[in-house]
Every structure is written in C-alpha cells, then in structure tokens.
Amino acid sequence: MPQPVDLQALRALEQARGSRVLVLAASTLDIDLLPALYDQLRTIGKVERLDVVLHSRGGIVNGARRIALLLREFTRHLGVIVPHYCESSATLLAMAGDEIIAGDLAIFSPIDPHLHGDAGGDTSSISAQDIRLFGKMCASWFGADPDAAREQALALMCQNIFPPTLAAFYRTTLEMEQIGEELLRYQLPQLESEARRAIVRRLMQDYHSHNYAITGAELAALGLRVRRDAQAEALAWDIARTLHAGFGRGTAQSEEDEWDDMLLATRDSVNVRQRRPGGLHGRWREERPAS
Known part of the structure; x- marks a missing residue:
C-alpha cells in the first residue's frame, strides 16, 4: 500500500x-x-x-x-x-x-461564523454577515431610510429566526473575535489588543463571501x-x-x-x-x- x-x-x-x-x-x-x-x-x-x-x-x-x-x-x-x-x-x-x-x-x-439549519426546517447555512448587512441591503437596493430599514430588518428576522437563536449567533461572533485576538497574540504580541481585534474583524467582515x-x-x-x-x-x-x-x-x-x-x-x-x-x-x- x-x-x-x-x-x-x-x-x-x-x-x-x-x-x-x-x-x-x-x-x-x-x-x-x-x-x-x-x-x-x-x-x-x-x-x-x-x-x-x-x-x-x-x-x-x-x-x-x-x-x-x-x-x-x-x-x-x-x-x-x-x-x-x-x-x-x-x-x-x-x-x-x-x-x-x-x-x-x-x-x-474569511472567518465569519455561520448558522446552520434554523427556521422552517431549512438545512442551509447563513453567515453572520448575511444578518449584519440585511438592513444596509434594504437601504442600498430599495432606497429605504437606513434607520427604518434596520428596524424592519430586526422585525423580519425575529419573525423568521427564533430570537434566542439570533442572540446565540451574536454571542458566536463575539466568541470568534475573542478567540481570533487570543491566537494572534502569539504571532503579533507587539500590537495592542484592539489592533489585533481590528485584524480579526476585517477577516470576519471585509469580504462578500465566506468562500472568498x-x-x-x-x-x-x-x-x-x-x-x-x-x-x-x-x-x-x-x-x-x-x-x-x-x-x-x-x-x-x-x-x-x-x-x-x-x-x-x-x-x-x-x-x-x-x-x-x-x-x-x-x-x-x-x-x-x-x-
């Protein structure tokens, strides 16, 4: 063999x-x-x-x-x-x-967290970015007032995703940021904690696809x-x-x-x-x- x-x-x-x-x-x-x-x-x-x-x-x-x-x-x-x-x-x-x-x-x-198989028996996954940018999409594509778009986005998401699940998803993004900064201390110890977190946030948020x-x-x-x-x-x-x-x-x-x-x-x-x-x-x- x-x-x-x-x-x-x-x-x-x-x-x-x-x-x-x-x-x-x-x-x-x-x-x-x-x-x-x-x-x-x-x-x-x-x-x-x-x-x-x-x-x-x-x-x-x-x-x-x-x-x-x-x-x-x-x-x-x-x-x-x-x-x-x-x-x-x-x-x-x-x-x-x-x-x-x-x-x-x-x-x-990118290292943006994903949520798998939630509402309605859907087995697909959505990214934290999909949720975070929903209100911005409403304003950009459909001309909605940004503040109103954020409020409507929250209402729509709470109708389709169990609110505690949204909160758990938010906690997952905080966890990713914390773990990323923790591991970067080994590679970039000379940087301040906030500078390392900024790098992690860019890896979480600066790309339009998890597959980039x-x-x-x-x-x-x-x-x-x-x-x-x-x-x-x-x-x-x-x-x-x-x-x-x-x-x-x-x-x-x-x-x-x-x-x-x-x-x-x-x-x-x-x-x-x-x-x-x-x-x-x-x-x-x-x-x-x-x-």
Whole structure:
C-alpha cells in the first residue's frame, strides 16, 4: 500500500527548516482530533521549532482553538506551512503560528461564523454577515431610510429566526473575535489588543463571501506575519499532492466506501483516521514508514 503522505519530502523539509515537521490534514477540524494529536506531540517531545504543514477546509472554531493551544504547548516557535487549503477555521488556526509560509496556491478564507439549519426546517447555512448587512441591503437596493430599514430588518428576522437563536449567533461572533485576538497574540504580541481585534474583524467582515479565496499576500496586507520560502513551499507542495491523491471524501469510489478524513504524520509515523458512511465514529490506524 502506498504511503498516504510523502515522507521523503517531509524529511527533506525538516532538514531545510531545521525543525521538526508535523503534517496535519483534516476534512473537518474538531475536538475529536485532540487525543491523537496529543499522542503524536508527546512522541515528538517539546522542541525549539515545530513546523505544521496544514491542509484543511475548516471545521469547528473551538476545535481549531484547542488544536492551536496544544501545538503551542510543545514548541517555542510554531511555523504554519500552507501549500494549498487552509480555509475558515484552518485560517484561524494558522493565526496562532509565529509565522505563516504561504505557497503560490495557498488558499485562506474569511472567518465569519455561520448558522446552520434554523427556521422552517431549512438545512442551509447563513453567515453572520448575511444578518449584519440585511438592513444596509434594504437601504442600498430599495432606497429605504437606513434607520427604518434596520428596524424592519430586526422585525423580519425575529419573525423568521427564533430570537434566542439570533442572540446565540451574536454571542458566536463575539466568541470568534475573542478567540481570533487570543491566537494572534502569539504571532503579533507587539500590537495592542484592539489592533489585533481590528485584524480579526476585517477577516470576519471585509469580504462578500465566506468562500472568498484569500491569498498569502492579501493576508500579509492585513498585518499577519506571512512570508515566502521557495524550498519549503516546493517540498510542502509535494506533500499536498500526495494528500490530494488519497485523502478526503472525494477519494471514495461510492457513497458506501470508507475514506480517510484525518491524518497526522511525522518522519517516524503516520496516523490516519478512516471514516465510515452514516456518521459513525472513525477508526485510527498507524502506519510505520520504512527506514
């Protein structure tokens, strides 16, 4: 069976960076990843420099926070290397790194919270931005008085979304702002708290779609510590190409097939979680690489 990650590239990346390297790939970042990550980090031990090759489309905000805090416990300098996908909560996780190495195809995204399946049995999701900008849309598109538009927007939303749910959604946006500022302290300790919060607000509010593909250069323009490293980017891309071929739901041949939805890899071991259809708990397996 071929290795699910390019370990030769991983080892070369360690030599190039003078660090220990951990590949963290997850279809969905969540709390369930923590025990396996903890075991992997304990095996590595506490090191001066740890680089994480991050590959994820997002996940649970509090899961991303706890993953970030756990990674920080095991190193003095955390690098986050992004060859391709690093979206939504993965962008939030990357903000906890002392530096972000972003390749040509690195894709970050806004971190605006979403509400799933609320009124009328609707299973779609809406963004905090959809709610926040509703009154502005009424004024801009239909010429409504801005103050009247805000009042009408509130009335309409309370008719269609249970008011305590709206309040919970508001609390979620405050939580996102708080967590984002907390994680940015590691990367931008020289900034005042309000300056870090301003960066987080821009990532929450300055884009017209949650799927907007933010580049590394755009992330740097916001004030984050993003830089280029041609050798590290090339090696990380080799790792990403292996992940594209054998990782994620899209690699399953049918709806009944299992697929790998989480992967943690070091130079010494590869741990993969295999997911089963029907939402059942996944099963971890360890693969020992050849010497």
